[in-house]
Amino acid sequence: MAPVSLEKLTKVYPNGFEAVHEFDLEVADGEFMILVGPSGCGKTTAMRMVAGLEEISSGVLRIDGVVMNDVSPRDRDIAMVFQNYALYPHMTVGENIGFALKMKHIPKDEIEKKVRETAEILGLTEWIDRKPAQLSGGQRQRVAMGRAIVREPKVFLMDEPLSNLDAKLRVQMRAEVARIQRRLGVATIYVTHDQVEAMTMGDRVAVMRSGVVLQCDKPQTIYDHPLNLFVAGFMGSPSMNLFEVHLGEGGRTLFLGTQKVELPATVLAAKPSLVKFANKDVVVGIRPESLMIAGTKTNDNAKDFVFFEGDVDLVEALGSEILVHFSTDAHRVEAEGVYSDDAEGLDAGLITQRGEGVARVPPETQLVIGERVRLQVNPKRLFFFDPATGLALSE
Amino acid sequence: MKSVVSTDAQSPQGTTDSLSSKLRRKRKNGVAGYAFVSGYFILLALFGVAPAVYAICLAFTSTGGHFVGLSNFIKTGEDFRFIPAFENVAEYLLIWLGSLVVIVIGLALMLHSIARKVSAAFRFVFYLPGALAGAASVLVWLFMLDPTVSPWRLFLGVFGFQNLGQTILPGHLPLIFAIIAFWAGAGGWIVVTYGALNNIPNELIEAAELDGAGPLQTAIRIKLPLIKKWITFMLILAFAAGTQLFVEPQLVGEASLGLISPTWSPNELAYYFAFQNNNFNYAAAISVDLLVIGLLCAAVLVFRTKLFEVE
Amino acid sequence: MRFFNRVWTRTFSYIVLLAFTAFFMVPVIWLLFSPFKTDHQLISENPFALGTLENLGHAVRVMFTFEDYSLLNWLKNSAIYSFGGIFIALIFSIPAGYGLAHTQFIGRRTLLGITLFVMIMPATALVLPLFLEANSVHAVGTPLAVILPFSFFPFGVYLAYIFYSSSVPKDLLAAARIDGCNEWDVFRRIALPLARPIVALVTFFAFVANWNNFFLPFVMLPNSTNYPLPIGLQDLLSTTPAFNPGQGGQVGIYRPELAVATIVAMAPVMIVFLFAQRSLVSGLLAGSTKE
Ligand SMILES: Nc1ncnc2c1ncn2[C@@H]1O[C@H](COP(=O)(O)OP(=O)(O)OP(=O)(O)O)[C@@H](O)[C@H]1O
Numbered sequence: 001m002a003p004v005s006l007e008k009l010t011k012v013y014p015n016g017f018e019a020v021h022e023f024d025l026e027v028a029d030g031e032f033m034i035l036v037g038p039s040g041c042g043k044t045t046a047m048r049m050v051a052g053l054e055e056i057s058s059g060v061l062r063i064d065g066v067v068m069n070d071v072s073p074r075d076r077d078i079a080m081v082f083q084n085y086a087l088y089p090h091m092t093v094g095e096n097i098g099f100a101l102k103m104k105h106i107p108k109d110e111i112e113k114k115v116r117e118t119a120e121i122l123g124l125t126e127w128i129d130r131k132p133a134q135l136s137g138g139q140r141q142r143v144a145m146g147r148a149i150v151r152e153p154k155v156f157l158m159d160e161p162l163s164n165l166d167a168k169l170r171v172q173m174r175a176e177v178a179r180i181q182r183r184l185g186v187a188t189i190y191v192t193h194d195q196v197e198a199m200t201m202g203d204r205v206a207v208m209r210s211g212v213v214l215q216c217d218k219p220q221t222i223y224d225h226p227l228n229l230f231v232a233g234f235m236g237s238p239s240m241n242l243f244e245v246h247l248g249e250g251g252r253t254l255f256l257g258t259q260k261v262e263l264p265a266t267v268l269a270a271k272p273s274l275v276k277f278a279n280k281d282v283v284v285g286i287r288p289e290s291l292m293i294a295g296t297k298t299n300d301n302a303k304d305f306v307f308f309e310g311d312v313d314l315v316e317a318l319g320s321e322i323l324v325h326f327s328t329d330a331h332r333v334e335a336e337g338v339y340s341d342d343a344e345g346l347d348a349g350l351i352t353q354r355g356e357g358v359a360r361v362p363p364e365t366q367l368v369i370g371e372r373v374r375l376q377v378n379p380k381r382l383f384f385f386d387p388a389t390g391l392a393l394s395e
Numbered sequence: 396m397k398s399v400v401s402t403d404a405q406s407p408q409g410t411t412d413s414l415s416s417k418l419r420r421k422r423k424n425g426v427a428g429y430a431f432v433s434g435y436f437i438l439l440a441l442f443g444v445a446p447a448v449y450a451i452c453l454a455f456t457s458t459g460g461h462f463v464g465l466s467n468f469i470k471t472g473e474d475f476r477f478i479p480a481f482e483n484v485a486e487y488l489l490i491w492l493g494s495l496v497v498i499v500i501g502l503a504l505m506l507h508s509i510a511r512k513v514s515a516a517f518r519f520v521f522y523l524p525g526a527l528a529g530a531a532s533v534l535v536w537l538f539m540l541d542p543t544v545s546p547w548r549l550f551l552g553v554f555g556f557q558n559l560g561q562t563i564l565p566g567h568l569p570l571i572f573a574i575i576a577f578w579a580g581a582g583g584w585i586v587v588t589y590g591a592l593n594n595i596p597n598e599l600i601e602a603a604e605l606d607g608a609g610p611l612q613t614a615i616r617i618k619l620p621l622i623k624k625w626i627t628f629m630l631i632l633a634f635a636a637g638t639q640l641f642v643e644p645q646l647v648g649e650a651s652l653g654l655i656s657p658t659w660s661p662n663e664l665a666y667y668f669a670f671q672n673n674n675f676n677y678a679a680a681i682s683v684d685l686l687v688i689g690l691l692c693a694a695v696l697v698f699r700t701k702l703f704e705v706e
Numbered sequence: 707m708r709f710f711n712r713v714w715t716r717t718f719s720y721i722v723l724l725a726f727t728a729f730f731m732v733p734v735i736w737l738l739f740s741p742f743k744t745d746h747q748l749i750s751e752n753p754f755a756l757g758t759l760e761n762l763g764h765a766v767r768v769m770f771t772f773e774d775y776s777l778l779n780w781l782k783n784s785a786i787y788s789f790g791g792i793f794i795a796l797i798f799s800i801p802a803g804y805g806l807a808h809t810q811f812i813g814r815r816t817l818l819g820i821t822l823f824v825m826i827m828p829a830t831a832l833v834l835p836l837f838l839e840a841n842s843v844h845a846v847g848t849p850l851a852v853i854l855p856f857s858f859f860p861f862g863v864y865l866a867y868i869f870y871s872s873s874v875p876k877d878l879l880a881a882a883r884i885d886g887c888n889e890w891d892v893f894r895r896i897a898l899p900l901a902r903p904i905v906a907l908v909t910f911f912a913f914v915a916n917w918n919n920f921f922l923p924f925v926m927l928p929n930s931t932n933y934p935l936p937i938g939l940q941d942l943l944s945t946t947p948a949f950n951p952g953q954g955g956q957v958g959i960y961r962p963e964l965a966v967a968t969i970v971a972m973a974p975v976m977i978v979f980l981f982a983q984r985s986l987v988s989g990l991l992a993g994s995t996k997e
């Protein structure tokens with residue numbers, strides 16, 4: 001039985017705003033579930049409904065098979081890590097960690113033992129008698145974690161627990177949180193903004209937008225097979241290049257702006273539904289790492305590739321790789337969450353601009369700004385989306 | 396594992412229990428809220444609302460308990476002591492509020508333009524007499540105004556005052572009460588005004604200086620407009636409190652050998668009706684007059700300024 | 707030109723500030739000096755001439771033994787009324803401020819609005835109505851007739867409300883709920899321990915207001931054994947020959963003795979002022995702004 005199951009959970013705030021719409025989610029035993037989505041899409045709201053801090057407008061929440069809609073937070077046996085930690089300022093680290101146990105009337109010596117163990121795990125032993133105000137950000141974060149894990153709850157809820165840390169500490173804590181979760185094997189829902197956290201930490205990822213779950217699957221599956229434009233554009237950094245193109249007769253060619261690009265027969269074979277878009281517009285997506293500068297890699301089986309040209313605008317050398325910003329005269333499609341304000345539907349969020357794109361190439365590549373380069377991509381790595389619905393074309 | 400794009404299929408029972416659950420939740424949450432405010436609510440009802448309501452009831456009834464409409468208000472209004480009492484207080488308020496605007500703001504501006512440490516010392520000194528509010532301040536000023544013992548005796552002599560009776564002539568009282576009120580109360584307002592001035596971003600004042608404004612120009616054209624709402628706040632509160640004058644005329648009257656009317660201020664008049672004439676209905680009528688003034692002041696502050704916006 | 711302008715402004719500022727320092731401080735200093743002198747010295751000598759400890763001893767003795775230690779009785783009464791009122795006010799205003807800030811219930815905004823109104827309205831406006839009310843239930847003359855109205859302190863509720871809504875984040879309380887607290891535990895274990903600064907602030911303001919209150923005890927307590935200090939001062943004023951030459955001199959209350967009584971009346975507030983000075987100035991602002 002799934003520790004947590006959300007069935008059509010909906011939240012309508014008193015002012016009439018629907019922050020979460022028919023949210024379905026099942027978190028398995030020991031599973032690490034990530035919730036991502038742009039700011040304001042309802043992640044916190046969904047999590048607070050699970051915690052019992054926000055009233056559920058409709059739908060059913062079950063924890064271990066028991067309906068929890070009307071159970072108060074203290075009886076749900078969940079632990080939560082807040083974005084701002086919410087440490088009790090008047091209690092020491094030890095008291096903070098042990099507070100929940102104290103509220104369960106567990107004997108003092110047992111509380112002390114458990115607090116000590118937890119502090120040990122988190123490397124907090126040294127600070128156990130300090131007040132939160134005397135701790136660094138990273139230490140506070142650990143106390144917040146400690147407060148959650150000491151309880152051995154049925155479910156962990158974490159709302160952007162690392163977002164207040166600096167970049168280095170975040171990397172370190174990211175691994176630590178994942179490690180602790182594996183070790184305790186407690187079902188976890190983890191909200192984040194961070195691409196890397198979303199890809200690396202969880203067993204599964206649920207991508208949200210405007211209160212709706214768009215896709216929920218293993219991170220790699222989501223990355224490789226995004227169900228729609230929004231998920232495709234949201235997951236991955238830099239995000240997927242999306243161009244609106246015109247498909248030629250029989251789906252054998254496409255027009256990227258004024259460029260005519262030949263499509264090998266394998267493309268059509270892999271995506272038969274593409275035929276329906278012959279002589280129509282379609283959105284094509286290419287991940288930056290799929291793009292290569294033509295002629296730089298000699299052993300490529302170049303005849304099966306798709307080629308097009310672009311002007312180099314900007315070169316960002318990151319050391320391990322180079323990000324090449326180029327432009328074409330095609331329409332670029334923006335499916336970022338920043339435009340999620342209008343919840344009309346995916347197509348309404350599309351903004352087309354000048355055809356800029358990004359390619360991620362090896363560091364030794366020689367490039368000159370302003371130069372026109374020939375880009376190549378393996379046709380297997382092309383994504384196609386219906387511009388009207390935003391849905392990916394089925395295989 | 397299956398991929399889920401939210402669809403409209405399946406699970407229709409989601410909404411069935413939502414209404415009853417909503418009600419239960421509301422009630423539970425509400426109960427806690429009521430429990431926390433209940434004690435205060437009772438105090439508010441007993442000592443805030445009830446006396447006001449009871450006074451209003453008395454004000455509209457006769458001694459025998461019959462409803463008499465506005466009669467009590469008219470009768471007290473026509474009383475020969477009514478108009479003078481309000482005139483006295485009006486004269487006092489004019490001086491007191493005028494000095495607040497001119498002197499308090501002037502001093503706060505001066506304090507704001509000098510070194511912080513020094514100004515802190517001044518502010519404390521100005522604020523200190525606030526400890527002697529009420530009866531103590533009146534007593535102290537009776538000494539100050541008595542030319543036989545006053546440290547200001549030379550100053551009083553310039554005006555030709557020889558004894559206390561001459562200084563506290565009825566015509567001088569509004570000024571005297573304003574001085575006492577200023578002495579005990581101005582310090583607090585100076586601190587508040589100074590605080591408001593301190594909230595003005597420094598860059599703004601520096602920008603004005605770069606634009607060529609001198610200290611006086613900066614004060615008048617930049618600082619004053621920015622603390623306007625605090626000045627309003629101060630004036631309304633001081634006005635509301637000033638209308639309620641009681642201790643000062645009562646104590647000074649005590650020391651004046653009957654020279655000063657025992658019904659000098661409206662509150663004294665109400666007190667007089669209640670205790671000398673045993674006419675609680677008249678007393679209530681004047682109390683209601685004063686209550687209405689207080690309520691109007693509060694209403695102006697709450698609704699007209701943005702100082703007390705809650706949430 | 708600009709430079710001279712500036713220097714001139716500054717000099718002028720200091721002259722004015724020092725003049726007002728004299729205005730505010732001379733009465734206080736004079737008051738503190740006067741018990742060291744005899745009534746005659748007060749009249750004949752330089753106002754700031756030093757007196758003797760002997761004179762002080764005499765004035766204090768006369769004043770304290772006056773009418774069978776009335777002064778001590780008034781002091782005791784003032785303390786009982788002030789602290790009784792503060793105690794009840796605190797017990798009710800802290801939870802009320804918390805409830806208004808962090809719980810939802812029907813009528814919450816209305817209660818907040820009424821609190822605001824009553825807080826702004828001068829307390830004096832309700833004194834006679836309170837008397838009429840107390841009179842109708844025959845409570846006039848009992849200490850409770852003063853203590854209970856004192857305990858209704860809407861400004862304290864407002865301060866607590868501002869404190870809880872601005873300084874105690876909702877997530878902190880949510881964390882406590884998840885950690886197993888019921889609503890009462892959330893208040894008692896989290897919100898209440900955090901209220902310490904607000905307790906100090908409310909105590910200060912309520913103390914100053916209660917201690918100096920004249921009108922309410924004046925109408926409520928006709929019996930002289932119940933007088934608090936301000937009414938006691940008035941009583942002294944009406945019996946002393948210093949202001950009422952006709953009065954019998956046998957009571958022995960002259961100006962130095964009156965000064966002793968005044969100092970006793972103001973000393974507690976003055977001490978609180980001195981101790982609270984720092985937090986006071988910020989508190990005064992915290993009370994008036996919402997930030
Ligand atoms: N109490 C409330 N009343 C009305 N609307 C609210 C309330 N709380 C949140 N919202 C709205 O609900 C939406 C979802 O809010 P939520 O806090 O769940 O977003 P989020 O996904 O957690 O965003 P972020 O990533 O910025 O934390 C937002 O548009 C927000 O404005």
Ligand SMILES: [Mg+2]
Pocket residue numbers: 043044045159
């Ligand atoms: Mg959030």
